[in-house]
Amino acid sequence: MSVFFTVRRWVYLNLHDDNYRSFLSTCINYFLITLIVANVGAVILESVQPLYKEHQFWFNLFENISITVFTLEYLLRFWSVVEKDRSRSEWAVRWQWVRSGGAIIDLLAILPAFLNFFVHVDLRVLRIFRLLRLLKLTRYFVSLQMLLRVIQRERGAFQAVVFILSIMIVMAASGIYIVENKAQPEAFSSIPKAMWWAVVTLTTVGYGDVTPITPMGKFLGALITILGVGIAALPAGILASGLANELNQRNQRLELEFLEMLQQQGLDIFNDQDELEKLRQRVGLTKEQMHDVIIQLMRERQYADHQGITCPHCGKGISIQKDDRDE
Amino acid sequence: MSVFFTVRRWVYLNLHDDNYRSFLSTCINYFLITLIVANVGAVILESVQPLYKEHQFWFNLFENISITVFTLEYLLRFWSVVEKDRSRSEWAVRWQWVRSGGAIIDLLAILPAFLNFFVHVDLRVLRIFRLLRLLKLTRYFVSLQMLLRVIQRERGAFQAVVFILSIMIVMAASGIYIVENKAQPEAFSSIPKAMWWAVVTLTTVGYGDVTPITPMGKFLGALITILGVGIAALPAGILASGLANELNQRNQRLELEFLEMLQQQGLDIFNDQDELEKLRQRVGLTKEQMHDVIIQLMRERQYADHQGITCPHCGKGISIQKDDRDE
Amino acid sequence: MSVFFTVRRWVYLNLHDDNYRSFLSTCINYFLITLIVANVGAVILESVQPLYKEHQFWFNLFENISITVFTLEYLLRFWSVVEKDRSRSEWAVRWQWVRSGGAIIDLLAILPAFLNFFVHVDLRVLRIFRLLRLLKLTRYFVSLQMLLRVIQRERGAFQAVVFILSIMIVMAASGIYIVENKAQPEAFSSIPKAMWWAVVTLTTVGYGDVTPITPMGKFLGALITILGVGIAALPAGILASGLANELNQRNQRLELEFLEMLQQQGLDIFNDQDELEKLRQRVGLTKEQMHDVIIQLMRERQYADHQGITCPHCGKGISIQKDDRDE
Amino acid sequence: MSVFFTVRRWVYLNLHDDNYRSFLSTCINYFLITLIVANVGAVILESVQPLYKEHQFWFNLFENISITVFTLEYLLRFWSVVEKDRSRSEWAVRWQWVRSGGAIIDLLAILPAFLNFFVHVDLRVLRIFRLLRLLKLTRYFVSLQMLLRVIQRERGAFQAVVFILSIMIVMAASGIYIVENKAQPEAFSSIPKAMWWAVVTLTTVGYGDVTPITPMGKFLGALITILGVGIAALPAGILASGLANELNQRNQRLELEFLEMLQQQGLDIFNDQDELEKLRQRVGLTKEQMHDVIIQLMRERQYADHQGITCPHCGKGISIQKDDRDE
Structure with missing residues (x-):
């Protein structure tokens, strides 16, 4: 057993x-x-x-x-x-x-x-x-999980964007339907049919299978395109800044953990490559990122050393000289 | 009555x-x-x-x-x-x-x-x-109001973009009208007609119902497209970073309120789930966001505890040891 | 005279x-x-x-x-x-x-x-x-000048993007020319002619007047599109984050000036609407933005007051109690 | 020899x-x-x-x-x-x-x-x-090296995006193949053929050589487009924010070096244009950027002077008055 x-x-x-x-x-x-x-x-x-x-x-x-x-x-x-x-x-x-x-x-x-x-x-x-x-x-894949987490965290923003996009598609389809219905009774026979044009235009795909042909339709189409073109690209922007944030936060977390270990164990950690490697794998950073962080830490540390006192949360020295205070 | x-x-x-x-x-x-x-x-x-x-x-x-x-x-x-x-x-x-x-x-x-x-x-x-x-x-919908607020706050940037875009459309339409007018007297019969091409191209919709056909027209079209393609996508970028900012500020506001409450009531707040829930609803964050904030606060607090003094605005300890100062 | x-x-x-x-x-x-x-x-x-x-x-x-x-x-x-x-x-x-x-x-x-x-x-x-x-x-138009300033400041990034985009267009045009030349000797008769396709594709305009028709050409075209699609949208992203930065810096400058005035003149400035209005016009902010800044300042000030000491650069109180130090 | x-x-x-x-x-x-x-x-x-x-x-x-x-x-x-x-x-x-x-x-x-x-x-x-x-x-070209460095550093994010994009292309192609196969047996004869449509649509190129024609196909196409349109634009967003970060970090590095030199040599550095010029070339900033940094430093320095103590890492004064502490 x-x-x-x-x-x-x-x-x-x-x-x-x-x-x-x-x-x-x-x-x-x-x-x-x-x-x-x-x-x-x-x-x-x-x-x-x-x-x-x-x-x-x-x-x-x-x-x-x-x-x-x-x-x-x-x-x-x-x-x-x-x-x-x-x-x-x-x-x-x-x-x-x-x-x-x-x-x-x-x-x-x-x-x-x-x-x-x-x-x-x-x-x-x-x-x-x-x-x-x-x-x-x-x-x-860690990066895939990260992307999904960003999507989940920013879902409030996505909700707003999908909502606005839906409103714009309905409005654009209705407008073009009114204007182009007589000139192209086939392609713009109803609002649902006009929505195909609206989606293709607002996402800037623009197949060209359905386009406004009347001057009024072209004017309205141009106006809709200019106003709406940004909305469809919004999710990408939100995702991009979300991903950038996520990556930044991971780096900051590593820095914080590094700092804690440094304060508990002194500078010897820099010689203890195995410990660093373990920490790196635990946090999930690339070797290159770890390298950047250490270089930065060492420079700041060196800088702080001839200043006297170090601020624990940013690793930088504070210029209030010790003797100033003890007198 | x-x-x-x-x-x-x-x-x-x-x-x-x-x-x-x-x-x-x-x-x-x-x-x-x-x-x-x-x-x-x-x-x-x-x-x-x-x-x-x-x-x-x-x-x-x-x-x-x-x-x-x-x-x-x-x-x-x-x-x-x-x-x-x-x-x-x-x-x-x-x-x-x-x-x-x-x-x-x-x-x-x-x-x-x-x-x-x-x-x-x-x-x-x-x-x-x-x-x-x-x-x-x-x-x-809160998220919708947020989007509208961002649009209102960044309206200076939008104004600049619409302005630049208008200039680019007029310039592009005039240029292509001069160059393509003879080869396609129908599609580019006047600047207003050429503007349809300019809008469709600069927004990257590109239906393909009107395209330059002369080598000179294609060269000018390519140049306009490369230079102008970014402008139409600008509003999305501005909106995205605006939304990201708005969301960040909301989170920071919550953190500040949390910190104030923590300092007035001590650590007991962590056991007082009802108070937290009330606060969460008042600020309008999701449960997940609140969770993240609390985890972060607790870690920092724990970290500060064995440092002595806490900075109230970032929740991090300051390394100036108490005994250093009292001597 | x-x-x-x-x-x-x-x-x-x-x-x-x-x-x-x-x-x-x-x-x-x-x-x-x-x-x-x-x-x-x-x-x-x-x-x-x-x-x-x-x-x-x-x-x-x-x-x-x-x-x-x-x-x-x-x-x-x-x-x-x-x-x-x-x-x-x-x-x-x-x-x-x-x-x-x-x-x-x-x-x-x-x-x-x-x-x-x-x-x-x-x-x-x-x-x-x-x-x-x-x-x-x-x-x-102030906002227009701001946009031009951002373009000038980020010209290093733009230079890199235009450079990369040129390389991609040349590479894409050469590749598709090799592959599609035999199937479409007219549209892809030379690299300069194939560049029209490359520009139209990489900027995602996609008129559809020239498209690859061989399976190999479609595969290459798809690969080029996926890899290159981001580059053309880069300038917009750079401009957007540049504009966001520019606006943030302006707000921070106002905050700093406000803080200096507050420290020189005390809290009375909040009652002195004319001074505020003058300052607002000098810095060039909207009334709404000024309002936000003041609200924020007042809250932080109030918060610092029952903490004892205020940090002048962030307006927040420092929790080192006065009595702690004087003992 | x-x-x-x-x-x-x-x-x-x-x-x-x-x-x-x-x-x-x-x-x-x-x-x-x-x-x-x-x-x-x-x-x-x-x-x-x-x-x-x-x-x-x-x-x-x-x-x-x-x-x-x-x-x-x-x-x-x-x-x-x-x-x-x-x-x-x-x-x-x-x-x-x-x-x-x-x-x-x-x-x-x-x-x-x-x-x-x-x-x-x-x-x-x-x-x-x-x-x-x-x-x-x-x-x-320095700017080109910078772009390549950003691509390398953010390769985790790119990996996630390429992965997601591949999944979306496969899913979209399979979906449209099922729906449109009967109506257009030529253009959608197999999933690999439908992938051409999927790539052209998800990257918003939209040539229009292949488009769904059945109502069901148009509905599915619209859904895919709305959901997927952001993903293709993601790399641009990531690159843009990466570039912005890279440029910011360079500026901060210059500021730090400036500050160190200022503390070692006193204010005379402002009169020593040759030293500044050397430093500028070493760091690789434009003259305009250096100018901005110096202006900002001088203002902060001046501000700190009538405060007493200066924080070396942000160059701002700390309001803890010297006499307060010495008593």
Whole structure:
């Protein structure tokens, strides 16, 4: 029975624990990433009819292998997750894991294939659902998680933008419908039809399949474009400044941790490369970023040294000379 | 007569007071939001001729109900607003409310329908005016108000951009008119006609219905595009950084209020979840944001504790040791 | 002779001195702004052939009046500018003014019209040169000057972007020329011709008059678009963050001046609305912005008051209690 | 033999040392920049068939001269680089240089031409490789290096964006393929073909050669466009804020160096224009930027003077009066 627990713990470490790093766990990660990417490639290639017909057997074989691997992965994760918190009931831990984002994505990646046994859906649509396996990649990429976190944090701003954009699309479509309806009764036959023009224009895609042709329509179109063109580009701006903030905050966090360690242990930390490396990996910065931070810290420290007193929150010296105060 | 005042106060609380939250006021808000959205949907669907002809009766009924509800809402608001400031004359308070932005939007939402009794305007145009009811939604969305505030605050920058954009459009249109006039006498017959090309190009919409065809025209077009392409995207950038600033300032404001409360009441606030919740709602942050702020504060506080003295404006310890000074 | 100097001074104040504000100087400014805008409108309308032929007389009359006014303005400015610095030689001051940006723009606005007497250029091209009068508006709009200053300050970044964009256009054009040359020998007959496609694509204008049609060309085109799409939008981002910075710095400057005045004069400044108004106009902020700053200052001040000591550079209290130190 | 070392040192200074500035080294730099630009011009012009056939001799001559010059440059750099560090073995220094970025670019600029002797590749493709000489320009432009550094530093963010963009392109292409496949079996015959539409739409290029035509396809297309339009513009935003940061950091570094020099040497530095000029060139700021920094420093310094104590890291006075503490 002790073997059972040892195996479960070993499975848990390899599949669940991000901080556990062995040769095997790295291999498993790379194998799963490769399999996911290959699955997406297969879905794309299967859509090319001649290719699919010729190699139908291999495509199906690959899909069956993939489904088996992903199902096995899900079951092993489900079984081993209890090692996470042994103080609670096994099924409580499992149920909590099943409801987590990662587990739902894992389930979505295999469910459509099994659904096929019960309900017979269009094969083509079913194949597309396999693309959901792409989402499994989120687990392996920190930068992707960061982007999602920014999207979540700035969702207030996004909400406002989507709202404003919707208003602008409705207003623009209604205006152009009134003006162009008589000249182009086909393309602008109703507001919903005019909305296609509004979306294509306000996002600056501008296919040119529908354009205003009356002078009045062109004037209104120009006005709408000038006023609205910024709104569609807003989310990118918000995301960009959000990402920049996120990265800045991470750097500041590292600085703070560095400073705390420096004050507790003195300057020796600069010689203790292993400690630095551990800290770097814990915080998740690149070697280059760590280097920048240390260079900056050392310069400021040096600078503060011949000033006397150091301010702990910015690492800079304060010019109130010690002797001034003690007299 | 006391009943009269009680009813008026009750109407006031439900319709005007944002801080008053009862089950009824929430219901009223959701009902009005739904009605506004449904009105916009009706306007869009009515423009589809076959659909409108078939269900004309129901569309008209819905419009009449809407108009009644919005008129009632306006009158009740007008009547009850006097409760806002009972020290001033009733009509002075009402007149002030009538001139406020929210009241003007409310009036614009119902006026076109009543206008129809006196002046007989084109039904289609009249229907479009109903879209103004969309603006009533501003009252219910904080993020939308924030966006409008940013637009208002950065209007200096927008003014400059619109100005520069106008200059660029005029210059681009004139240049391309000179160069392309002979090759395409129809599309570039005059500067106003060439402006359509200029707007479509500088905003990067690029329908492709009018493009330069002479080598000289293509060279000038390429030059204009490269130089001007940034200007049209400027408003988005300004808005994005403005929004980011606005959100940052809100967070800082919360932090300051938290710090003040912490200093007045000690650390107990961390156990007083109700106080925190009240504060959170007052400032209007999400639970997640509040969580981030508290985590950050606690870490800094902990850090300052073994330093001795805390700087109240950044919550960080100052390394001037107490004993240093007392000696 | 004293009358001569008085008149010259009076002309100087009205035309040159931005801080001098009389009813007349305001009228002159608005008259000149209107005239400039009307001139641009005339140039645009003249390009519409039927309109020009019908009203030729009035167009020419308006042009002659405009030229007279602008020439008079230039001469009066030239004559009166000596009042700016009476310690130096009159002609030295004038020569300095003639070489200034504003004077060159003023000259460019009238020169083409006079050039016509000597050299007979194409009337249509000559008319376009009148658009240079638009630049005279820069004098009257602060926000426009700000934008130009940002462009000048960030010119290092712009230089890098234009450079990168040029490289990308050359590379993209060469690549697509190699790949698409055989399939579309007309549209991609040489690299210069392929550059039209490259510019239209990398700026995301995308007219669609020239597109890759071979699978290889589409793949290369997609790759180029994804990699290059950001570069063209860079200038807008740089400008936007530059403008945001510029506006922030202005606000900080006002805060600093406010703080200095507060420390020299005490809190009475809050009651001295005239002083505030003067300061506001001197710094060039809007009333709303000033309001924000004062509100913020007062809150911080109030907060610092029950803390004891105030830090002059951020207006916040420092928690080192006085009694702590005096013991 | 001493002459040999003197010559080698002289070659080293002119070709390698950026801080060495003589008339000759400036001439060499400008000559090489001109030659690189002329080479690119030649490649572009050679692609115009009639032009190339007429002047074939001159084009070939120019290419041969260029190849000679660039080869000579490479050999001289290779030979003289040992002067950089005379404490190490000559070949170790040379090998280190050969592996550096600049040397690899230099090699890429000449290698394709020599390759032609051994392998006979298509002349047209070979010519395009000459465009790699453009990269040699990086050595001469600081702003370009800065942009590359920003791209490298923010590569985490770029990675996330490319990843998200790939996911969106695959998802969008699959969706539109399902919906439009029947209506347009040619343009949307498979997912890879639909990806052309997805790229063109998500980057907002929008040629219009392929557009959805079914109502369902238009609805899906509109949804994809609205959601995805921001992602393609993200890299620009990240680059822009990265560049702004980079420029800010450079300014702050200058300020810090200025402050250190001021504290070591007193205020005399303001009179010592030569020192300032040297510092300015060392840091690489424009004269205008230096001016701004000094103005700001002087104002803050003046302000601090009547406050008593100065904080060295922000140059502002601290209001804790000296007498308060000494009592």
